[in-house]
Amino acid sequence: MGPHDLVERVMLMGHAAAPLPCRLVAAAYRDEQEASDKVNRLGAGVDACLFASPVPYDLARRSGVLTMPATYVQLGGAALIAALARAALDERIDPRRVSVDVLSRADVEEAYADLGLPAGEVHSRDEPGATGTITAFHERLVRQGLSTGALTCLPAVADRLQAAGVPTIRIRPTSAAIRTALHTATLLGAHHRLEExxxxxxxxxxxxxxxxxxxxxxxxxxxxxxxxxxxxxxxxxxxxxxxxxxxxxxxxxxxxxxxxxxxxxxxxxxxxxxxxxxxxxxxxxxxxxxxxxxxxxxxxxxxxxxxxxxxxxxxxxxxxDREGRALVPAPRMPPQGGGQLKPKGVEVLARLAAKLEGGDTVVDAESAGKMLGVTPRTARRLLRTLVDEGLAWPLPPNRTPQPGRPRQLYRLIVEKLGGH
Missing domain, CATH: 3.30.70.270 (Reverse transcriptase/Diguanylate cyclase domain)
Structure with missing residues (x-):
């Protein structure tokens, strides 16, 4: 899942790089903001997701659409060093004075240390943001003379900066990074398939x-x-x-x-x-x-x-789970419809419980009406109120060969009177 050019690279090298037989599904986008929608469309049709960079991965994770294992192609290390090498060939850019997005400061400083270059004047931004926000970060530094060019991991940002005349180098994943990420994603998918x-x-x-x-x-x-x-x-x-x-x-x-x-x-x-x-x-x-x-x-x-x-x-x-451990998160019980017990329902239940004989807790509208001193119609309404408040259960109708409406039975949950 990524920009068209990267998706094409992955698809071309895919099966040769994958450690297990698998099916690759291409999901190309024009902007990283589309990542969550792409994941939603794929749904349960995939066992694992491989993202082009940490940006679409984070967007999909934060939106809550990831229901399967996922990983992304690393853009630090060799990918950053390759971008710095291309920057050194651009007469407009001094690799010691550039701005870098997406990658962490630690990744940037490690790459510069490997090259023996100072990173004191290198500006980095790893916070997520909209395309316009990240573009403005690079452009402002160049306009202020604090940077000679931009190194970006985001194709949409690269396009905007180039249109604005800002010297730009796009950080592209190396073939080795793609193979490693595809290897990881395949193993994650196989494990997920077994788990599912x-x-x-x-x-x-x-x-x-x-x-x-x-x-x-x-x-x-x-x-x-x-x-x-x-x-x-x-x-x-x-x-x-x-x-x-x-x-x-x-x-x-x-x-x-x-x-x-x-x-x-x-x-x-x-x-x-x-x-x-x-x-x-x-x-x-x-x-x-x-x-x-x-x-x-x-x-x-x-x-x-x-x-x-x-x-x-x-x-x-x-x-x-199969190791005998309780799964987390803890369950959310289905709503009970009434939340706290209502005084009226508890009062009706208490009056009925006081008239029950022989420990039997099953009543119908006629017997409940006699106990409460009301008509069967009113008793039927009160029994439905008890059901709504979780104080009674309606049982299957008592079908008899007699004509007319079959008797509706209710089991009174008198146990709920214990705390009242």
Missing amino acids: SQLTVILVEVPTLREPVRRAAPRHWRDELRLSLHRLLVQEANRINAAVTPVDDHSYMVTATRGSVATATEGFRVLPFAARVREELGLAVEVGVGMGRTAHDAEAHARAAMARTQAGKQAQGFAV
Whole structure:
């Protein structure tokens, strides 16, 4: 990824310089500011990015579009010395009094020391900036007589300076630097491909299904719930080319690759499947993600991550890598919609909890209305409020052969009354 002339050089020497079989994708631009857009367009189609210089690399990194390994062609060392040699052949330029951009001061001083030249009157600027800003840096020094010419790493800056009549030498990477960078990028891409294809297991458990059946609760709703959850997980798994297997009455195993799971979790920041399960089925799920060299290792790490989740240590991560370490960054739980518990919802839940019999926490609008002394219509509205505030879960409708609307059941989360 770089200016057209450099991209052409890389493509011509590419496969001969690469240590492994690979496919090169040319992404030429007219200005370094286009780098982020180029990365976005390539997306998941590449395993690694090789940039023409530190400038487009930094622009892409700071914009947050780099989701794959990346490196850049070094322009210090031999490339700078070659530019100084060309400058010495230009009668207008004194290599001891020039301005240099992009490269660090340490790189500049090292090159001058290797040549036995003083660098005291050499002006350098390694801060990023727009093309116009960097052009003005060089031009001002020449106009003030502090510099005899400009050494620039940026083609667009070189074009502007030459148009303004400023003696300019463009710092171009050497063939050896390109070969080294291409070698590094190829190895990074191969490692990334292996990492992305790493076996990953996701365990999903449903606390509601894990609890013992209440005598007053309809028994068949648990079967409906399992079927609904299985169907939803299969749909989600199909999006990431994964497979779903029921483990027992209350848990499922999803087998995928690290790359597909990373995409579905925003880089392991969001619990997989949790938001959709909550929105469509009104259920909370516990999730553990594990990676490993074998299916057995990946499942063992997923169970370790699940144990951490159930122990309330979610800030440490819900995913464990193949070395058994929790992945960083820590996950961001899907929004709960209501943030802090609202007093009204807590009050309604407390009143219902006080009237529950036999420990059963499943109600419908009719039974809730009798407990609260309101009409079923008002009770239905109050139950929906509890759902919005995370104080109740809507269960699959209780289908009966009787005509009319099927009963909508809700499980009250009375555990949330503990701190109120």
